[in-house]
Amino acid sequence: MSPKISMAIGIGLVAGGVALVFVWPTRHLLSAGVVVAGLLIAAFAFRLLSLRSNELALVFRNQPPYTVSDEEHGYRAEFRLGVLGSKRMPHDVNVLVTNIQPRPSSHPHFRAEYPYRLPQRGTNGDRELLFQLGAARNTIEGVPEFTGIQMNSTGEPDQFAMQRHEIWDVALQVTAADAKGFDAWISVAPDASGHVRVSRHDWKPATL
Numbered sequence: 001m002s003p004k005i006s007m008a009i010g011i012g013l014v015a016g017g018v019a020l021v022f023v024w025p026t027r028h029l030l031s032a033g034v035v036v037a038g039l040l041i042a043a044f045a046f047r048l049l050s051l052r053s054n055e056l057a058l059v060f061r062n063q064p065p066y067t068v069s070d071e072e073h074g075y076r077a078e079f080r081l082g083v084l085g086s087k088r089m090p091h092d093v094n095v096l097v098t099n100i101q102p103r104p105s106s107h108p109h110f111r112a113e114y115p116y117r118l119p120q121r122g123t124n125g126d127r128e129l130l131f132q133l134g135a136a137r138n139t140i141e142g143v144p145e146f147t148g149i150q151m152n153s154t155g156e157p158d159q160f161a162m163q164r165h166e167i168w169d170v171a172l173q174v175t176a177a178d179a180k181g182f183d184a185w186i187s188v189a190p191d192a193s194g195h196v197r198v199s200r201h202d203w204k205p206a207t208l
Contacts (some may be wrong), residue, residue, distance in 0.1 A: 053087070056174060060079075076136070079132070080132050081132075082130055085127045085128070096115035096117055096118070104160040138194055167189040169207045183204070
């Protein structure tokens with residue numbers, strides 16, 4: 001029996017016990033017993049609901065384990081998103097790319113066959129899963145390239161060259177088996193040095 005049904009039964013018994021006081025005033029013990037039973041069932045159901053509830057949060061920062069850079073052999077960086085559970089490690093989590101605007105200019109046949117599922121990349125602590133948003137590097141000519149976000153027909157991440165003026169707004173959807181899902185928005189853009197920067201929007205961009 002689900003906690004919500006148990007809660008409803010408990011509340012119903014409490015109400016029934018109170019009603020018995022007026023309908024059958026000579027049966028005080030019976031009324032009290034029904035009320036106590038209802039309170040116990042409702043309290044147990046409330047406890048189950050609180051244990052099962054697990055709120056999700058998306059975590060991103062410009063330092064490890066979310067942003068990992070390697071400057072020794074030229075610019076390279078990986079960007080990961082954390083999905084953090086308020087009470088425990090969330091189960092069956094999916095981070096889906098549902099939209100990218102504007103389309104990457106270097107890929108005229110960008111398929112936009114959403115959603116794309118971001119690959120999981122381990123854990124951080126005992127309540128957080130990490131997912132790889134993508135990886136960036138510079139070509140020999142110094143052109144920034146971003147790998148990820150869209151997968152090709154074989155399941156490998158597509159690679160896109162980024163013009164210095166490009167800013168991609170990426171819409172994400174986070175789902176889990178034991179928590180309420182939510183939407184989030186990420187910005188991907190190269191800076192003046194040609195390094196790719198990732199940041200999180202606090203609200204949905206007008207482009208999406």
